[in-house]
Amino acid sequence: MIERKSGQSIWRQIANDISDSIRSGTYPPGSKLPTEAELSLQYGVNRHTLRRAISELAEDGVIRVEQGRGSFVQEHVLDYLVARKTRFSDNVLRQRRTPGGRTLLLAEEVGDPSILKQLGLPGGTRLVRLDRIGEVDGRPISVGSHFFPAAKVPGFAALHEELDSITKVLTHFGYGEYTRRETRVTARMPDAADADHLQQPRNRPVLVVESINVDQTGMPIEYGFARYAADRFQLVFES
Template sequence: MTDPDVSGGTAWRRIADEIAAAIARGEHATGDTLPAATALAERYGVHRHTVRQAFRHLAEQGLVTVSRGRGTQVSPRRVAYPLGRRVSMRANLGRLGLVGSSRMLSAAQVDGEAEICATLGLENGARLWRVEGLSLADGTPMGTGTHWLSVARFPDFDAAFRDGGASMTAALKAYGIADYVRLSTRLTAKLASGREAELLEIEPGAPVMVSVAVDALPDLTPIHLVSSVFAGERMEMVVEPFAE
């Protein structure tokens, strides 16, 4: 059966595969500029448009970024974020040799929406903290999220979160919660809004992963809902059901 996704053969695909393999082998480091399309076209004996199509394919996969003036550069590998029973952004970054940091962007008390209150086991309209934070790895923004927690259960949470360096783990410790677990994560994709793009230092309309996650006490009582966006070019979520 023939491959239907190319006109005029699979030359661009073969070239893209070879470049991807070379990147995987470490022959091109992060930030390296690939040879120009004209040079590669000569090497492979194809038209430069074929090489450009291979570059576009690699860019779609997030392996390179193509920019006018700077050429085609090898992108940093995405930071892998395991979604297991325990999830901590900062601990995860630490395991990868990256320095995780966070900032609190805002904190407010609001009357909870029905769906969030139900998820947190609270009565409809219960008073909630709505706290916005930003997570960075080695100073690069990875994600920004809005956290929801009960005001009654977590009085002065704004201060606890700020004083804990905008780390959820540290903030919950201030309430005697030494351990918490991830009950659920719902993930989809959307385009970054203007504000999200500004916070994440990506282009407006760049692809982001949307995550709605619920954390719970070890007895599975939900305590925290966080709705986040993560830069698609920088992060990937990893689900390994047999890893724990």
């Protein structure tokens, strides 16, 4: 309730009220707030006053404002552990959140020379490529491209369609104990497709994580190239 003679500025009361609504779950993490016009009508103020409140919430990190899209409740950042055995679902479940995802592309192709080099394979080798969106609590957090030597995982596509899990498929082929040999992290702006998949503007950077996983003998079994929404995700390296 806004009290115009309370001694506290109207915009501050509005900011506090929206913060209370976020804490109570009326606006859950990742959700979009009502439009400026709707909030101005709700609080009986002009847009200038409303924008001051929104600006304050954004400065405090309570919400984020996306040009052309609106204002969104800031999400909880996922601590993603990078260790010898790095598994997406395990990392998410460890924080009592719900993992999920969907497949964008699953195909066999002649490997790009740069990717074959990462896997230690000769030119012309065929790879299985899996492009997939990783989700946490139903919200996209990553777009990953995974590459596997086709000769080592025959029938990968059918198995993945059935099991919907990279780890379960690799376990089927005897590589369930695969470990992380190398992780490289950079940052860049997303392309249009990645921004769309991650539901974020193109002017917000993504974390790019390249990884090589190896089997029990130390031979590369997977090369990964994942793009993560930087405001929803942070890497934690196990020492």
